[in-house]
Amino acid sequence: MENLIALLIAAPLLGAAVLLVGGRRLDRVGHWIGTLLSFVSFVIGLALFADLLGKSTEHRTMTQHLWTWISVGSFHADVTFRLDQLSMTFVLLITGVGSLIHLYSVGYMEHDERRRRFFGYLNLFLAAMLLLVLADNYLLLYVGWEGVGLASYLLIGFWQHKPSAATAAKKAFLVNRVGDMGLSIAIMLMFATFGTFAFGPVLSHAGDTSQGKLTAIGLMLLLAACGKSAQVPLQSWLGDAMEGPTPVSALIHAATMVTAGVYLIVRSGAIFNAAPDAQLAVTVVGAVTLLFGAIVGCAKDDIKKALAGSTMSQIGYMVLAAGLGPIGYVFAIMHLVTHGFFKAGLFLGAGSVMHGMNDEVDMRRYGGLRKYMPITFITFGLGYLAIIGFPFLSGFYSKDKIIEAAFAKGGTEGWILGGVALLGAAITAFYMTRVMLMTFFGEERWRNAPTPSPAEPSVEPAAETRGEHTEPHPHESPKVMTIPMIVLAVGSVACGFFFNLGDRFLHWLEPVTGHSEGHSPVSTWTVTGATLVCLVIGVGIAWAQYGRKPVPAVAPRGSLLTRAARRDLLQDDFNHVVLVRGGEHLTRSLVYVDHTLVDGVVNGTAAGFGGLSGRLRRIQNGFARSYAVSMFGGAALLVAATLLMRAV
Amino acid sequence: MNPVNYLYLAALLFTIGATGVLIRRNAIVVFMCIELMLNACNLAFVTFSRMHGNLDGQIIAFFTMVVAAAEVVVGLAIIVSLFRTRHSASVDDASLMKL
Numbered sequence: 001m002e003n004l005i006a007l008l009i010a011a012p013l014l015g016a017a018v019l020l021v022g023g024r025r026l027d028r029v030g031h032w033i034g035t036l037l038s039f040v041s042f043v044i045g046l047a048l049f050a051d052l053l054g055k056s057t058e059h060r061t062m063t064q065h066l067w068t069w070i071s072v073g074s075f076h077a078d079v080t081f082r083l084d085q086l087s088m089t090f091v092l093l094i095t096g097v098g099s100l101i102h103l104y105s106v107g108y109m110e111h112d113e114r115r116r117r118f119f120g121y122l123n124l125f126l127a128a129m130l131l132l133v134l135a136d137n138y139l140l141l142y143v144g145w146e147g148v149g150l151a152s153y154l155l156i157g158f159w160q161h162k163p164s165a166a167t168a169a170k171k172a173f174l175v176n177r178v179g180d181m182g183l184s185i186a187i188m189l190m191f192a193t194f195g196t197f198a199f200g201p202v203l204s205h206a207g208d209t210s211q212g213k214l215t216a217i218g219l220m221l222l223l224a225a226c227g228k229s230a231q232v233p234l235q236s237w238l239g240d241a242m243e244g245p246t247p248v249s250a251l252i253h254a255a256t257m258v259t260a261g262v263y264l265i266v267r268s269g270a271i272f273n274a275a276p277d278a279q280l281a282v283t284v285v286g287a288v289t290l291l292f293g294a295i296v297g298c299a300k301d302d303i304k305k306a307l308a309g310s311t312m313s314q315i316g317y318m319v320l321a322a323g324l325g326p327i328g329y330v331f332a333i334m335h336l337v338t339h340g341f342f343k344a345g346l347f348l349g350a351g352s353v354m355h356g357m358n359d360e361v362d363m364r365r366y367g368g369l370r371k372y373m374p375i376t377f378i379t380f381g382l383g384y385l386a387i388i389g390f391p392f393l394s395g396f397y398s399k400d401k402i403i404e405a406a407f408a409k410g411g412t413e414g415w416i417l418g419g420v421a422l423l424g425a426a427i428t429a430f431y432m433t434r435v436m437l438m439t440f441f442g443e444e445r446w447r448n449a450p451t452p453s454p455a456e457p458s459v460e461p462a463a464e465t466r467g468e469h470t471e472p473h474p475h476e477s478p479k480v481m482t483i484p485m486i487v488l489a490v491g492s493v494a495c496g497f498f499f500n501l502g503d504r505f506l507h508w509l510e511p512v513t514g515h516s517e518g519h520s521p522v523s524t525w526t527v528t529g530a531t532l533v534c535l536v537i538g539v540g541i542a543w544a545q546y547g548r549k550p551v552p553a554v555a556p557r558g559s560l561l562t563r564a565a566r567r568d569l570l571q572d573d574f575n576h577v578v579l580v581r582g583g584e585h586l587t588r589s590l591v592y593v594d595h596t597l598v599d600g601v602v603n604g605t606a607a608g609f610g611g612l613s614g615r616l617r618r619i620q621n622g623f624a625r626s627y628a629v630s631m632f633g634g635a636a637l638l639v640a641a642t643l644l645m646r647a648v
Numbered sequence: 649m650n651p652v653n654y655l656y657l658a659a660l661l662f663t664i665g666a667t668g669v670l671i672r673r674n675a676i677v678v679f680m681c682i683e684l685m686l687n688a689c690n691l692a693f694v695t696f697s698r699m700h701g702n703l704d705g706q707i708i709a710f711f712t713m714v715v716a717a718a719e720v721v722v723g724l725a726i727i728v729s730l731f732r733t734r735h736s737a738s739v740d741d742a743s744l745m746k747l
Contacts, residue, residue: 622746624678624739628669 001051004044005064005081005134008091011041012126019120030116031109034123035102041126042095045088052088057511060085063136070139074195082136082199086512089333090133090263093340097255098126100484104348105247107481108355118158118245125151129256133263137198138187141264145183145228148257149176155252156244168240175237179227183264186220189213203270211275218271218278222285225261229315231289236571238312239296242304246351249304254311254347255340262315262336265322266329269513272322279323283413286320287420289313292569294427298434299565301555302361303350306435307343310387313424314339320417321402324409329513331401334505338394338496342386345488349380352477352485353439357446360472363438364553367445372474375482377440379489384436386492388429389535394496399425404527408518415521422534429538437546445553446472654695661688675727675737682723686716 015037019030026033052060061084070077083091102122109115128147135141153176157169190197193213194205206214225231230238241253252258265272265282272279290313297309318335321328354361356373370377386393389400403425407418476482499505506515520527557563564570619630661684668681690709697705731737 620746622743624742625670625673632666632670 001048002062002064002083004048005062005083006066008041008044008048008095009081009127009130009134011037011044012123012130015123016120016127019116019123022116024116027116031102031106031119034119035099035106037123038095038099038102038126041130042092042099045091045095048083049088049092052083052085060511075191076196077137077139078198079140080136080198081134083134084512085509086263086267086333087133089337089509091130093337094126094129094133094256097340097344097488098122098129098251100487101247101251101255101344101348104250104351104481104484105245107478108247108351109245112245114158118155121151121154121158122247122251125155125252125257129260132260136200137196138183138190138202139197142180142183142187145224145260146180148252148260149173149180149228152176152241152252152257155248156241158245158248159243162243164240165243168237168243172237172241175234176227179224179234179261182220182223182227186217186224189217189220193217199267203268206270206274209274211277214271214275215277218268218275219281221264221268221271222278222282225264225282225319226285227261228264229258229261229319230312231261231285231316231319232292235289235292235312236568236575239300239305239308239568242302242308246304246347246354249308250344250347250351253308254343258311258315259318259336259340262318262322262332265319266332266513269322269326269329273325273514279325280413282323283320283409283417284323286316286318286323287417288316290316290320290424291420291427292316294424294431295561295565296568297431298427299558299562301363301566303353303363303366303435303439304347304361306363306431307346307350310346310428310431311343313428314343314387317399317402317421317424320421321405324405324417324518326514326516327408327518328402328405330506330509330515331398331405333509333513334496334499335398335402337499338386338398338492341488341495342383342395342492345379345383345485345492346387348481348485348488349376349383352376352481353380353474355477355481356472356474358472360446363435364551364555365446366439367442367551368440369444369474370440373476375476376485379482379485380440381436382489383492384432386496388432388539389425389531391532392497394492394494394499397496397500400528400531403531404520404524405518407522407527408520410519410521414518418522418527422530425531426534426538429535430542433539433542434546437542438551441547443550445551446474651695651699655692658688658692658695661685661691673738673740675730675739675742678739679720679723679727683716683720686712 015034019026019034022030048062052062061082063083064081066079066081068076069079102119105115105118105122109118112118125148128144128151130144132141132144132148135144153169153173156172157166159165160169187197190202193209194202196202223234226234238253238258242249244253272282293309293312293314293316295309297306297313300306300309314335318332318339321332321335352373353366353369353376356369356376357366360366382393386395389396399421403418403421406421407414409417509515522530555566558566567573665681665683665685665688668684669678672678672681690712693705693709693712695705697703697709727737730742734741
């Protein structure tokens, strides 16, 4: 069975190669090739999963060695894949959700003339992501890490004719690069410390190394995770990444790629366990992002950006759980999987809404859509109930566990983290209810739209001549789009319950990640009760604000916090002032120093010698007698010096 | 007679020659002053030879005479051609070799 592991990656890689090299003759069937190969990968994944389930717990790690990649002196890197329970979970999530989204894209991208290329990129992404989770050493993981970054860049900028999409792609690429630096430094530190970067030796020897080195490695890994998973302070790219087609947002920027940071932290658990300072930093990052994303999600009127804020916040939960150590690893991954289901479902639902509404993304121009798109409404609604943690849906189980684990951390930290997680749950309920109410309930604000878009101050006749801005006719999406949404909705409803039945998920993942029960100062039932109270409060406030009163079609000015949150809590302004301006000042001062100091020394030396030789030149006056004087003077000096030396 | 007196004479002759080179403008006179300095040197060499009781100084004096003879040939030729082109024998007039 081990030999099948490489096929998992080979199938989508083949798809990417065929679709991107094949050219226009594949335009007609390209999307089906891509979808088929994605499903092939999923089926292989299922076969491997069945095989793994058939084995006893200790023998559930399979490796496949393909070839030696680099071997120079003591530097040794293999192309080896490792399939254990953790990577298996990811493989099923990636190929499963990925295949569904391939299927959905067949419908969503139907009218795009570059659809074949789109599927090529999607397959490339699947291959890179599978490489990331199947790699047996950090260097190979890094290849996958860069690969998903590339695919993300290509897909965000897929509609490259829009300047905003092109800019967003560049932004995502640049911000990710900062995180990638962290990963590469972490790998170098590992090599310097352990002499290798294969998972086995590094993680088993993590305990014997000095804490300082481990903390450094841990912080660098955290930086990498922040970049890829859009955590504070490298979070600014995720909101703009919504410029990409919606299936991309669902697959890459909600379900899979952005969770790579959580995978990295959980996979490197042994390092973090031995470096409590790095672990604390992870929890702080998670807690801050959790609130940051949630607050941003509350203020956005763009449905995709609201969901992007929510993604950020939910990944904050996962990072927080991963930072709790063995108490939280399993729950981080569990939330990751359930989030993969419901967030992908929500994004696909948003895509379906946009599909029926002439690509309008402003929720203030939605309203009352439940009558027109019943399937979208129901699947989106189930995803919504799952994410806010409605009892017995998947978000309820996974988020509850994380909040419990946060309290179980113990001490003041535990209280703070648990409180933040609870507060996050309330805000989640608020912003998701807001999205739900603004989209599917209330008045039909898309009728008699006065101007095409409030952000675009366009002249009235020009707007009317452009056909796309006439009144939309909301309609349900085709079956090829609704079926993936239904499957994902079923997953959002059931997988939490299924995972939690007899702690199934815990027992499955425990051998890889380890698990320990913390000592929670509050009982499980208290936490569940408090979470439900937060849920009710959040939903209640949202209903009072957006359900009871009609939603204004033009956004009101709002409080200071709302306005800040609309601008992503000033993240771009911050980056601009601190990083861009700071960088400009730095380069300017360096240029100044270069001009004055370095050039000054060089030019000054030259000018000094020039001036000196100009003076010396005067001696050469052409009068033979003055030369004679200098000769005699020189001779006299020599004689005097000789005599003086004799005397001394 | 004390040979040191010859050295005084040589020093006196050299000084007169050097002073002439420095203060006189006429190229012929300068030239003669140079000859005077050379001969002062010769006198000093011969005196030293006498004082030390070997022939080294006298041999060098012969060398000096040969060099002086060659210098006279070249120097006079230069002065004559200079006089022909510039109608002057003043060394200060020949000051074109400068920057």
